[in-house]
Amino acid sequence: xxxxxxxxxxxxxxxxxxxxxxxxxxxxxxxxxxxxxxxxxxxxxxxxxxxxxxxxxxxxxxxxxxxxxxxxxxxxxxxxxxxxxxxxxxxxxxxxxxxxxxxxxxxxxxxxxxxx
Amino acid sequence: xxxxxxxxxxxxxxxxxxxxxxxxxxxxxxxxxxxxxxxxxxxxxxxxxxxxxxxxxxxxxxxxxxxxxxxxxxxxxxxxxxxxxxxxxxxxxxxxxxxxxxxxxxxxxxxxxxxxxx
Numbered sequence: 300x301x302x303x304x305x306x307x308x309x310x311x312x313x314x315x316x317x318x319x320x321x322x323x324x325x326x327x328x329x330x331x332x333x334x335x336x337x338x339x340x341x342x343x344x345x346x347x348x349x350x351x352x353x354x355x356x357x358x359x360x361x362x363x364x365x366x367x368x369x370x371x372x373x374x375x376x377x378x379x380x381x382x383x384x385x386x387x388x389x390x391x392x393x394x395x396x397x398x399x400x401x402x403x404x405x406x407x408x409x410x411x412x413x414x415x
Numbered sequence: 416x417x418x419x420x421x422x423x424x425x426x427x428x429x430x431x432x433x434x435x436x437x438x439x440x441x442x443x444x445x446x447x448x449x450x451x452x453x454x455x456x457x458x459x460x461x462x463x464x465x466x467x468x469x470x471x472x473x474x475x476x477x478x479x480x481x482x483x484x485x486x487x488x489x490x491x492x493x494x495x496x497x498x499x500x501x502x503x504x505x506x507x508x509x510x511x512x513x514x515x516x517x518x519x520x521x522x523x524x525x526x527x528x529x530x531x532x533x
C-alpha cells in the first residue's frame with residue numbers, strides 16, 4: 300500500500316521554463332512533507348520541506364505547495380536549469396513519538412530532464 | 416569530508432552467502448536509518464536506530480540484522496542472500512528534532528551500496 304505516490308515517472312522541460320513535479324498521499328496523519336533530489340550514483344539530498352499547517356514554502360527557485368484537502372503537493376522550479384536534471388522524490392512523515400518516529404515514506408520519484 | 420559514508424559501494428555475491436554493509440556518519444546525529452531502493456525505485460525504510468536503540472523495524476526478513484555499536488555507526492548484516500535482496504541500500508542519519516524552519520525530520524543520505532545477488 301503506497302501512501303505516497305508520484306504518478307509521473309518523468310518530466311521534460313526547456314531551460315528557463317517552470318518545472319512542476321506532483322505528489323499525492325493517502326495518509327491524513329502526515330504532517331511534514333519533504334522533497335529530495337537525487338543524482339545518479341549519489342544518495343538523495345534534501346531540497347525543501349513544508350509543514351502541514353502551511354500551504355506554501357519558498358526557497359530561492361524552489362517552491363512547494365500543499366493542498367491538504369486534495370492530499371496533494373507540488374514542487375515548482377523556476378527558472379529550470381540543466382543542473383536541475385535529476386530524480387526528485389517526495390517524502391512524508393508523521394512527526395510524533397512511537398513507532399513512526401522519524402520515519403520518512405517516499406514516493407517512487409520523477410525523473411526531471413531540463414534541456415538547454 | 417563525507418557526512419554519511421557507506422561501504423562497499425558495490426557488492427556482487429552468490430545466493431546463500433552472508434554479507435555486511437557498513438555505515439558511518441560524522442554529523443553528530445542521534446538517529447540512523449537503513450533504506451532499501453528496489454527495482455521499482457521506491458525508497459523503503461528497513462530500520463531506524465536512535466542512540467543505539469532500535470526504534471523502527473519494518474517488515475524485514477530476519478535474515479537482515481542491523482547492528483549499532485555506537486550512535487555514529489549502523490551496520491547491516493544479511494544472511495543467506497537471495498535473488499530478491501538485489502537492490503541499492505541507503506544509509507541515512509538525522510537529528511530527530513530536525514533543522515529546517517518547518518521542523519521536518521531531515522535525513523542526510525549516504526551514496527548507496529548496490530548489492531547484486533547472482
